[in-house]
Every structure is written in C-alpha cells, then in structure tokens.
Amino acid sequence: MKKINVLVLGFAMTLxxxxxxxxxxxxxxxxxxxxxxxxxxxxxxxKYPAATLDANSNIWYQIIASGEAGSYEYKIVNDQIENPxxxxxxxxxxxxxxxxDENQTDAGWSTTLGSTISAWHIxxxxxxxGGEEVNGLTSQGLQKGxxxxxxxxxxxxxxxxxxxxxxxxxxxxxxxxxxxxxxxxTSN
Numbered sequence: 001m002k003k004i005n006v007l008v009l010g011f012a013m014t015l016x017x018x019x020x021x022x023x024x025x026x027x028x029x030x031x032x033x034x035x036x037x038x039x040x041x042x043x044x045x046x047k048y049p050a051a052t053l054d055a056n057s058n059i060w061y062q063i064i065a066s067g068e069a070g071s072y073e074y075k076i077v078n079d080q081i082e083n084p085x086x087x088x089x090x091x092x093x094x095x096x097x098x099x100x101d102e103n104q105t106d107a108g109w110s111t112t113l114g115s116t117i118s119a120w121h122i123x124x125x126x127x128x129x130g131g132e133e134v135n136g137l138t139s140q141g142l143q144k145g146x147x148x149x150x151x152x153x154x155x156x157x158x159x160x161x162x163x164x165x166x167x168x169x170x171x172x173x174x175x176x177x178x179x180x181x182x183x184x185x186t187s188n
C-alpha cells in the first residue's frame with residue numbers, strides 16, 4: 001500500500017528552495033535543523049513547557065482546545081490528500097518575540113490548506129487517513145473549534161528564503177484557531 005507522507009512533500013519543498021541559492025553558497029537543511037533544535041527547545045521550555053515535540057517533524061505543539069470531534073473528515077482522493085478550505089484566526093511570531101503576521105478578526109482568514117506553509121499541513125492533518133500514514137500531529141487532525149500552538153523549524157516554514165519581514169532560516173511560533181473547515185468544493 002502506497003504511503004503518503006507529508007514530510008516527503010516538505011523535504012521536496014526544502015530541496016526546491018535550496019536550488020534557488022547562488023552558486024558557491026551551499027545550503028544544508030539537515031545542518032540548519034541541527035542548529036535550530038537547541039534554540040527552539042530553549043524557547044519552548046521558557047514559554048510553553050507543556051508543549052510536545054513531534055519527533056517526525058521536529059515541530060513542538062500544544063493543543064489549547066481540541067475542537068468539535070468529527071466536524072471534519074480528512075480524505076485521500078486519487079492518491080492525493082484532499083486540501084480542505086480553512087477559516088482561521090492566527091498570529092505568528094519570530095522566536096525573538098516579533099509578531100510578523102496575524103488575523104484575529106471575527107471573519108478570520110479563509111484559504112485552502114494547500115496554500116499554506118508545510119508546518120500548517122503537518123499541524124492540520126491527522127497521523128493517518130484511511131490507514132495511510134500522513135504524519136500529522138494528532139490522531140483526528142484539527143477540527144472546527146480547535147486551537148493549537150506550533151513552534152516549527154524553518155524547514156517547514158520558509159527555509160533559507162526571506163519572506164517579507166521573516167528572515168531566512170527563521171523558526172516560527174504560530175497560534176491557530178480553526179473557525180471552520182470544509183471540503184475543497186465548499187466556500188467559507
């Protein structure tokens with residue numbers, strides 16, 4: 001049975017980003033992760049001591065609210081993970097405490113899960129879908145009403161690329177509240 005692995009997708013994205021680097025400036029994502037691990041651990045221990053480390057992704061997470069069990073069923077269609085439409089409130093910080101983005105309006109921010117960074121895919125998706133391993137953080141995946149904090153290595157965010165006010169190689173801290181989650185064909 002073919003295993004679908006979110007981590008493979010993220011690794012491919014990291015390799016793709018590393019191909020954009022100028023010649024003579026090699027980038028090693030594994031070495032960068034090793035540099036970030038103690039920094040992230042120290043940050044988590046100081047700010048979120050109840051957080052859990054996911055050994056597959058090296059993402060730390062804390063479930064603040066579990067949401068409505070069974071409010072969304074994740075699916076695999078034609079060997080692809082179906083990307084639901086999500087509506088969220090969120091805030092994002094650099095580990096130095098700088099808030100780089102947020103949407104805390106009652107209307108939230110609507111998008112497809114497929115248009116978000118890999119860390120969000122890992123946070124939203126369940127560990128398995130229909131018996132297939134997808135390596136999400138929780139057994140059911142994020143559901144409507146769920147609230148989660150994730151602290152992600154840069155490899156699951158923007159890697160070694162600068163993105164707006166986010167410097168290259170930046171681990172990120174997100175708090176995400178799921179206002180709604182629907183199949184892709186349903187608009188929020």
